[in-house]
Amino acid sequence: MLKRQAYLNDQLLTFAVWFSAALVIGVFVWILSDLTFHGIAKLNWSFLVSAPENAGRDGGIGPILVSTLLILGVALLATIPLGLGTAVYLSEYTARGGALARFIGMSLDMLAGVPSIVFGLFGNAFFCIWLGLGFSILSGGLTLACMMLPIFIRSTESGLASVAIEWRHGASALGLTRAAALWHVLLPASAPAITAGLMLSIGRALAETAALIFTSGYVDRMPDSLSDSGRALSVHIYDLSMNVTGGDESAYGAALVLIVLLVVINGVAASLSDRFLRLRITTL
């Protein structure tokens, strides 16, 4: 009797497990095919470059793509130097495991978990109002930078930390100053990790909506300058699906473009890491 019960339990688990896996794959296929099916009709060159018409039901996403890229550009310009600097400081100039390092590390981890809408509120209060930047690409980009920094810093830091100790000792034995060792050896050696972290951050930034709604705004015209309000791709999808009746078609098209962008970025990140790793691996 006991054996039969055990056997049934085992079978039940097996079924449950396979069911879960099938469900996951099934939903994934469902969403992806739905996206493609509904969105593919809209995908053509003119969609990518022309301006939205009729509140976005017709026309394209040209100015929106431009705004998105500008916002991303601002975010990167702020994130990369600040992030690299902080990571280098954490990794090289603070005692590993010391109080300061642990405190900064924990703060960063917590920041990474803060909901994007809270960042949106902060961005609105700080960049738009207190700094007087208003609804602009600049505000949006800087807010995004705040969101990207914790992830980027953490991954850069772990990349630096994992650089083989042999190189550090070798650099020291050769009398290289810390700065020289960083510039010539440590940073190039951790380039794959840094790039991967950067790609991850970019992916997160592109997917962001809540932080941008009240920092970079809704305007869907082609922006003239960084202080203009601009609509990011994700915000456009939101607007089309929620506020514009009959905007679903265009929303799907835009969503497809966004997904393709993300896939490309992740693919580039993966292949970059691969290529770098192959050049770096010692054969001992």
Add this chain to the structure above:
Amino acid sequence: MKPAEKDLLICAASPTAYTLGEIELGAACCVPIPHIQLENLCVSYFGKHVLEGVSLDINKGCITALIGPSGCGKTSFLSTLNRLTDLIPGSRVQGRIRIEGVDVMDTNLDVLALWRKVGMIFQKPNPFPLSIRRNIEMPLREHGLRQRDDINERVERALHDVGLWEEVRDRLDAPALALSGGQQQRLCIARALALEPSILLMDEPCSALDPIASAFVEELIQRLRNRYTVVIVTHNLAQARRVANYAAFFWMTERVGKLIEFGRCQSLFDSPNHELTAAYVTGISG
């Protein structure tokens, strides 16, 4: 043809590949002028002593081998000589270390000058992820050498010194990590030699290499005699016998590494004074 075999053949074919000259054989080859003097050296990590009461003089131009079982502080000993212990967390060095009369542990010491004078080769070859040329060139630039011609000349001479020149002369910009293990280790030695040190510290330089590459590096070490003061940690007793003028035997007593015996290599092996030494060199214990 495997790269290592190619190494061997090329070297045999062009005896002038080395600028270091002929290998000098025989035991007595140097005048006993102390280059490095140690008095009562103690090393501890986080309070735990790994080395105690080591006093010896390392003579100029000689190859001194540090032998003894694993864990009795030979690598720690080496690390104190170029202040690498500064990088190791929790380390504490006591005692006196003098190189050419200058106290190494002095806090006012020009550490940069020390590193130029003392080169270190590690057990696992660690060429930087740069090109072959840049591996040697970069430290030179960092130490202040600017003229392109000077740099090129030093790079070439260093590569000749280690017998790599013929093999890599036409791919100096290839990544250093693409070289074979033996070539990488020789590159690391070239990198150290390019800075024109007077002392070379080697921590088991051949243990991570295959026998052919190992033979190559060993032969290179033999050529360094007289030109450089070499301190080499090795587990390979036969290698120590072949290569060294002097030998220092370390052993663990009461969980701390101690120097048991130090003297001319031949006499240490043939007629050791201490019974532990005798036991070790004949392979009974350790």
Add this chain to the structure above:
Amino acid sequence: MADAGWRRLGAFFFGEGWFPSSGQFSLLAMLWATLAASVGALLIAVPLGVLSAVFSRFYSPRWLVTPMRKVMVMLAGIPSVVYGLWGLTVLVPLIGRWEPPGASLFSAILILALMILPTVALTSEAALATVSTANLQGAAALGLSRKGIVFGVALPSARVGILTGALLAAMRALGETMAVLMVAGNVVQTPSSLFDPVRTLTANIALEMPYAAGDHRAALFASGFLLMLIVTLLAWLASRGGVHEHA
């Protein structure tokens, strides 16, 4: 940010309701909605995620392991607006046909579950990977069935990592704005049934910020602060666990 006065604090939780124009800012209904949606999503996503991880580790044929992982990573990378779009155009009408209106707590739960599933699955996978093969082989040698190995050895060993993953997922669920906004119906009311339309704290902020002023604005900021406190608490708990999400 928390410049709503202390005396308002009581009103936040025990006031009459959320009627900004008349100065009433009770968050309670939306707090309930947020909690209900997140808890519901966790109840679905955590078992499913753990089971998927178990599948990958113990039941999956070799060739399926990497593709499954890639699917998970891709699902994790889909932006929330896209989930919201899909939810709005596919899920909500589907539910609407069964029990109108479609936009409700239930759809919010479903879409949130979908979004946090990859997090749970990936962290659980990482946690299961740390269970030593020695332990597993030992269990097999003792004659345990696969279920026995999974429930008796693997899951208990990995429970810290799985718990951390669940915490991370909870953080994500609580903070999710767009997808929930698009499918939950956005009526400020304490949900009495699964199919009532509701509005979460996050959705509330997103909807009303563009035109809020003065006290209203302050109240929204305060609700954001409350959210951040809850999430930070969870983050602190998670950081003591140790296993982080691999994306």
